[in-house]
Amino acid sequence: MAQISLDKIFKRYGAVQTIHGVDLDIGDGEFVAFVGPSGCGKSTMLRMIAGLEEISGGRLTIGDKLVNDIEPKGRDVAMVFQDYALYPHMTVAQNIGFGLKMRGEAPATIAEKVAEAARILQLEELLDRRPGQLSGGQRQRVAMGRAIVRKPKVFLFDEPLSNLDAKLRVEMRTQIKRLHRMLRTTTIYVTHDQVEAMTLADRVVVLRKGEIIQHGKPLDLYERPNCRFVAEFIGSPQMNILSGRAVSSDRGATVEFDGGAITLPRLDAPSGAAIEIGLRPEHLQPCPKDQADFIVDVDVLEELGSDTLAICFLNGRELTVRIPAEESRNTGTRLPLRFDRKHLHLFDSASGARLDFAA
Template structure:
């Protein structure tokens, strides 16, 4: 096993820069997931670790050794791709042992390693079959087995589950996580699926536009996102963002664009008048009888265990998740309340998170001259 260090790593294709000075420390045995939207640079970064892409600038260390100029075969890594890339004319056992055969490993040792990997992955009944005789999940396990037999110091996974159906993806991500817990091999996993990232990772690295936006434990990123991008990317349905302005006074608050008010416990004096985005996750909104923000139900989506409701309020649509069976219908007037301790505030200009002492304390339907003045000034 080995730690991985990326120091000021850049990647350019001619004059086009795609990775901009990335710094990441991956501990020995850690399971790190690189996540972000398509085109954010996560797969390019993984391919640089694998040696399939050159590094324009910066240093890459595996096990303390700089490997920038080493060929992939000399980096002691194993990679599992999105496509299974199995040889159709070979059996499962032959596919799994092929890399060892190319390295001149004795047949008895190849058989031992293949049997070991097959036992770990429950592939023993399928060793004599060919890929066309296997399901998608079984083929992916064969691809993983081919990586295991190499006994590498690092596993790299490039969106390995994207070709599987939803049920099989859930099963396979549990198997990959269990495999890591058993083998304790340093693992870097790339996905655009934030659910995969949240459920599998020891640590998530969120990327956008070739930059690292935030890195940390899954629940840390979910509960305390550094910026609007991370807050909106992690979570399904996504966090709601409501624009407003902070107002000082005896009752400090957030004046929303429709004139309603959210009382805020406190905030630093220098933030008075600042345009902000109030963030609240769908599971942290409640329907109340009174003393809440008025909303109109637009869409009701029952999923079985919970109900997703989209409602129009404060001049925009917000989504809430109800754990009980919801007795609401499109067009119905309701009132919404927010869980104070789980509210988030972001600078509307740069998207950065504002101080943690900000928290919504009360919601009502007040309209005020102060808000109209702020709204006029913003316009």
């Protein structure tokens, strides 16, 4: 069993604190992704779990064991880094088997385990090559092979795909997903690519400045971000944000903005409060003029084939709208749009916190 538990984990470098008391429980076999902007502490968190970085405060348990003061090799975790860290003078087979050799396993056992990993990762043809004779994606698979032969309790990945081109990233993403389905090893996967996090993980943890802002299933974060930061971080293209103001009325509350107004039966914000209105590109629909919530000026059409992104302006404010490809041919310069109230997000302008309302 390898559940991981972080209990008020802190990290300080001298007087500077970079991780501010993180609490998180990761279940046995769970795949968790850490996402967040550069410098938010993703690698630091992972390195503390691996034992490569000292923990300044709090308790870290893996399985049922407190591991704060246990060295990396006593934690039974395997880490895969962004730069792969392969040994250039060793063959693929030697690289994969190196950790086992260091543990003193018998050559026959090592050969068997290396062959199994090579089969899983489709590296069988490449076992005699050296890293310099491999492509980026192949090197990445060797690095994963080295991690899986050890059959660790936990896999830790730090942006393992960020050096690969876009097509290969998507392929490797699928490989990693298959691998997890096969091995069911508890995994923490660091990335700043929210699409990677959403597609791979059972649960996504969003970090900002050394704190967890929200964690949950990918679709829960997408559908109910608890603040503007998460709303804009999750989803691609990014959520559109309009500035508005709450006005109480006898029919409930109205959120007024430059170019329109939305009336809601109930809104948990005082009259006059400044509000951010969040609408995802895929939730804005072209419609007849008399049904529109607002009308935008179309600036640029980006035809993706499957659908089209319309970059538009609403009184000088840029908005992205995702429209079906067949509709893009009929799109004029003025585009009336509506949205379903169930896809509306409202945030308090001052704090960024999600506001509750009845749709």
